[in-house]
Amino acid sequence: MKRILWSVLSVALLGAMGYSIVGLVTRGSPTVPRPLDRTLAERVLVLPAPESDLRDPLADLGATNASTLSERVGGNGVIEPHAEEVLVAGEVAGRIATVHVKEGDRVAAGQVLLSLEHTTEEAAVRVAQAEIEAARARLDKVKSGSRNEEVSEAVAQAREATSRAALAQGVFERTDKLYRTAAATEDELDRAKKEAEAARFAAKAAESRRAAIVKGSRAEDVVIAEADVTVAEARLVEAQARLAVREIKAPTAGEVLQVKVRAGEYLQPGGVAVTLGDTSQLMVRVDVDERDYARVELGSPVEIRAKAFGDKVFAGKVVSLGRRMGRKNVRTDDPTERNDTKILEVLVALEPLDSAGSATGLIVGQRVTAVLKVRPQATTAQRP
Secondary structure, three states: OHHHHHHHHHHHHHHHHHHHHHHHHHHOOOOOOOHHHHHHHHOOOOOOOOOOOOOOHHHHHOOOOHHHHHOEEEEEEEEEOOOOOEEEEOOOOEEEEEEOOOOOOEEOOOOEEEEEOOHHHHHHHHHHHHHHHHHHHHHHHHHHOOOHHHHHHHHHHHHHHHHHHHHHHHHHHHHHHHHHOOOOOHHHHHHHHHHHHHHHHHHHHHHHHHHHHHHOOOHHHHHHHHHHHHHHHHHHHHHHHHHHOOEEEOOOOEEEEEEOOOOOOEEOOOOEEEEEEOOOOOEEEEEEEOOOHHHOOOOOEEEEEOHHHOOOOEEEEEEEEOOOOEOOOOOOOOOOOOOOOOEEEEEEEEOOOOOOOOOOOOOOOOEEEEEEEOOOOOOOOOOO
16 A cells, blocks of 8 residues: 555656656746857847838928928939930841940941941952943943944955855856766766855855844844843842841931940841930930829929939929820839839920030939929819
8 A cells, every 4th residue: 555655656746847847948948148149149230221222202302391392293214315215236147247336426327337247248249240341341342333344354255155156156057068968977967066055055144144244233132232231230239238238327316325246246137236315315204193193284394313413403394295194114122112003104305414415424224203393283284
């Protein structure tokens, strides 16, 4: 009996000890952090949240009064050239031999931007030019007719042939008389007859050549020679056209915004090589919230700010209003920005700041903020 009681007490004591140990492990020990742990924790660098490239346009004004804010509408925008950018591409494939421009250059319409290798095409042009010269020489010869020396030679040959024919005919007649008196054989008569006929035909041929040379070229010969010249000229035009497409030219005047190729690279047909834009007048395409677009009017003054220029203000005015609502074109880096907001595109013309007619410093594709001045109680303006 005592042994049984002692066993029960032992089991209870061991159970209580195990529960205490498990609780200590699961609840953790309320110990104070060591000084070393505190030092390591203080060395951890906490990076600030990235600042957005674009801020609230109205926040740049520093305006606190509601009446001032009611006269202004803000929006984010992007710098554009006066006309749409032109993506210049090649018509044919080839290895680039020379790039004639660099970014920032101003070019005229038709100016060569880059050249493809064109050795074969140049040789084809030279061959076509030689063919034209030969065809024109043949035409001149046909039109001018034979020279005096050629005419004299033809006349002499015709007379000679006529004399030979008369001589052969005389021999035949004498042989025929001899044959009748049995002084000549039948073979001799037959041979004399055939020689007379051959001489007569040769005389006719020589007379025909003389008449043709004296009369000159026929109209048909002239037509054929002129057609040969036309064909040769067409081949030259074709060869020159194939050579011309080996040079990629500017379709319009403007500034070289981007050069996407280098000498030695292989350009595929349709591959964009150079981007052009008319930067003589910079524009800003501004996204105006659908809640504010009705207050914007043509000619409204606009203040443009770019983060790269701090508080510097670029002046402009509204020159065009969009015709349909759409999604935002310019996105900020703010993670809380609403991207589902509908906007109206407003085109703003920047006022020139230098003699060249451009807004100094601003470049195509740069993001900016715009503040448009409007009347406090503006109503929906009639759109032109």
